[in-house]
Amino acid sequence: MGWYNKRLSKSLWVFHASGSPCNNCDIEILDLLTPRYDVKRLGIKLVGSVRHADVLLVTGIFNQKIAPRIKRIYEQAPKPIFVVAVGTCVSSGCCFKDSYNITEKREEVIPIDMYIPGCPPKPESMIEAVAKLIGVLNG
Amino acid sequence: MKANKIPVGPFHPLLEEAEYFELTVDGETVVDIDMEIGWMHRGHEYISEMKTFTQSIYLVERICGICSTSHPLACVHAIEDIDNIEIPLRARYIRSLVGELERIHSHLLWLGLAGHFIGYDTLWMWAWKYREPVLEMFEIISGNRNHYGMMRVGGVAKDVDPEKIVELQKHLDMIERKMIMISKIAKDDPVLRSRLKGVGVLSHEDAIAYCTTGPTSRASGVPGDVRFDEPTDAYDLVDFERIVLPNGDVYDKLVVRVLEIIESVKICRQCLDKLKTATGPILNNVKEISPGEGIGRYEAPRGEVFHYIRSDGTNRPIRHKVRAPSYVNIPSFKASCKGIPIADALITLASVDPCYCCTERSLKIIDNNHDPQKLDLLKLSREKTERIRREINAD
Numbered sequence: 001m002g003w004y005n006k007r008l009s010k011s012l013w014v015f016h017a018s019g020s021p022c023n024n025c026d027i028e029i030l031d032l033l034t035p036r037y038d039v040k041r042l043g044i045k046l047v048g049s050v051r052h053a054d055v056l057l058v059t060g061i062f063n064q065k066i067a068p069r070i071k072r073i074y075e076q077a078p079k080p081i082f083v084v085a086v087g088t089c090v091s092s093g094c095c096f097k098d099s100y101n102i103t104e105k106r107e108e109v110i111p112i113d114m115y116i117p118g119c120p121p122k123p124e125s126m127i128e129a130v131a132k133l134i135g136v137l138n139g
Numbered sequence: 140m141k142a143n144k145i146p147v148g149p150f151h152p153l154l155e156e157a158e159y160f161e162l163t164v165d166g167e168t169v170v171d172i173d174m175e176i177g178w179m180h181r182g183h184e185y186i187s188e189m190k191t192f193t194q195s196i197y198l199v200e201r202i203c204g205i206c207s208t209s210h211p212l213a214c215v216h217a218i219e220d221i222d223n224i225e226i227p228l229r230a231r232y233i234r235s236l237v238g239e240l241e242r243i244h245s246h247l248l249w250l251g252l253a254g255h256f257i258g259y260d261t262l263w264m265w266a267w268k269y270r271e272p273v274l275e276m277f278e279i280i281s282g283n284r285n286h287y288g289m290m291r292v293g294g295v296a297k298d299v300d301p302e303k304i305v306e307l308q309k310h311l312d313m314i315e316r317k318m319i320m321i322s323k324i325a326k327d328d329p330v331l332r333s334r335l336k337g338v339g340v341l342s343h344e345d346a347i348a349y350c351t352t353g354p355t356s357r358a359s360g361v362p363g364d365v366r367f368d369e370p371t372d373a374y375d376l377v378d379f380e381r382i383v384l385p386n387g388d389v390y391d392k393l394v395v396r397v398l399e400i401i402e403s404v405k406i407c408r409q410c411l412d413k414l415k416t417a418t419g420p421i422l423n424n425v426k427e428i429s430p431g432e433g434i435g436r437y438e439a440p441r442g443e444v445f446h447y448i449r450s451d452g453t454n455r456p457i458r459h460k461v462r463a464p465s466y467v468n469i470p471s472f473k474a475s476c477k478g479i480p481i482a483d484a485l486i487t488l489a490s491v492d493p494c495y496c497c498t499e500r501s502l503k504i505i506d507n508n509h510d511p512q513k514l515d516l517l518k519l520s521r522e523k524t525e526r527i528r529r530e531i532n533a534d
Contacts, residue, residue, distance in 0.1 A: 017150055017157075018155065018156050018157055019157070020157070020178060020179045020180070020181055020496075021179075021204075021496070022201045022202065022203055022204045022207075022496050023155075023156060023203055023204040023205060023494065023496045024204020024205070024207070024285045024286065025204070026155050026156065026204075027155075027204055027205065027248065027285070028284075028285070030155065030267075031267065034251075034263070034264055034267035034268060034270075034271075035264055035267070035268040036267075036268065036271045047152075048152030048153075049152070050150075060179075061181060063178070063179070063180055063181060065177050065178055065180070066149070066157055066178045066179075069149055069150065069157070069178075073150060094201065095186065095197065095198050095201055096181045096182070096186065096201075098186050098189055099181050099182040099185065099186055100182055100185060101180055101181060101182045102181065119201075119286060120204065120284075120285055120286070122284065
């Protein structure tokens with residue numbers, strides 16, 4: 001699929017799904033689109049449906065109510081899709097890891113390709129992650 | 140007349156968080172609305188009981204990313220209320236400074252999203268462009284763009300140095316100029332005016348009946364504001380105005396928020412001026428919390444945040460209750476969405492600035508020990524037998 005990925009890397013379309021975060025990562029993702037950071041200049045576009053997306057951004061700890069929906073969103077997506085986990089919540093559970101309502105392993109709900117640490121990650125680190133993803137796709 | 144139902148969510152292009160609405164429509168008109176929450180429930184109150192008082196401040200900071208000063212501030216007010224702990228003067232000014240900066244960035248964020256929802260992306264880009272300097276100010280004060288970690292029981296964590304004050308004042312001057320510009324745009328723009336005037340009206344009576352708080356109620360002529368009614372921190376030491384507008388439509392809610400930004404800039408300026416002269420410590424060293432209970436209130440950007448904490452003399456709270464403003468503002472959709480076209484429903488839903496992360500404190504428990512399907516079948520079968528028995532006996 002090398003040739004496919006190479007063409008994909010020119011313009012990544014991104015869908016953003018929030019799986020019970022504290023809202024902050026989501027705001028920082030939206031912040032990427034605004035004039036200070038403006039990722040549209042890198043060909044990145046936020047789309048309204050996962051069926052159009054190449055990259056799925058997920059945030060939050062996936063509580064038990066939303067985990068099946070996140071799984072369904074992943075299943076609806078056209079493959080290959082790259083799942084990027086934004087924030088500490090997805091990787092370690094942040095301060096919610098003692099809660100009764102979280103899924104123990106987010107990786108069992110959907111396969112995750114890339115983690116961006118930070119609570120919330122700075123927009124600069126998100127751009128760096130995307131640049132790394134483009135580098136990987138280019139081979 | 141047959142009513143149709145339109146589901147919105149939980150993942151919808153325009154909803155940033157996961158939430159679910161069910162609009163009952165008759166033709167183009169919304170007849171009824173129902174909402175389902177719980178997609179964001181993380182069990183804060185339960186986790187807080189396992190943490191120490193200081194740790195729980197960091198935990199409640201992560202209830203919501205936008206109100207990440209309001210919740211800790213209400214939480215420390217509640218803990219301080221147990222022992223009537225005094226706060227140093229300098230800490231009071233820093234608390235109010237951070238709180239008001241948060242109000243500026245939250246209202247700007249809402250303004251941008253509101254513009255995005257009505258298809259006015261220029262407003263979104265402008266509002267978020269001038270939100271960045273506010274986040275930069277946070278970075279200067281606390282070292283982080285969001286989740287500042289500034290609050291402590293008995294004061295604040297970090298001091299604002301004199302050289303920082305000069306830099307912050309420069310930023311504030313720029314923000315004030317731009318805010319006056321944006322307020323002129325918001326008030327004079329013919330598109331915004333004709334799109335939002337008279338849309339999604341929440342009447343004065345409904346605003347009281349649904350117990351709405353914050354800008355939602357103040358746009359309907361209900362003058363509730365914790366900063367005036369029960370001044371904490373530095374709010375009784377600075378001058379500012381209470382913004383109340385009478386009409387209750389989305390346009391008034393927008394204007395209330397824009398005017399509040401300008402008032403907040405005023406408060407920040409006064410706090411920075413006072414910080415130059417007010418000397419002293421920033422933190423009262425609190426050794427232990429005695430048994431008892433305390434409440435804390437703070438006027439968050441969305442309305443009144445209320446925290447209740449009960450202590451038994453150990454270093455952990457044994458009960459921590461959180462009541463967020465969106466929890467009372469969201470049911471007001473039932474009043475404001477009735478009779479409006481579907482096209483106006485979304486901006487009406489967004490007009491209260493709902494924050495679902497703040498709202499979701501409750502959980503419905505389903506019994507998992509029994510297979511629910513079997514249980515239901517058995518129950519149905521027994522009920523049928525009972526019904527037949529009754530019919531036979533009646534004959």
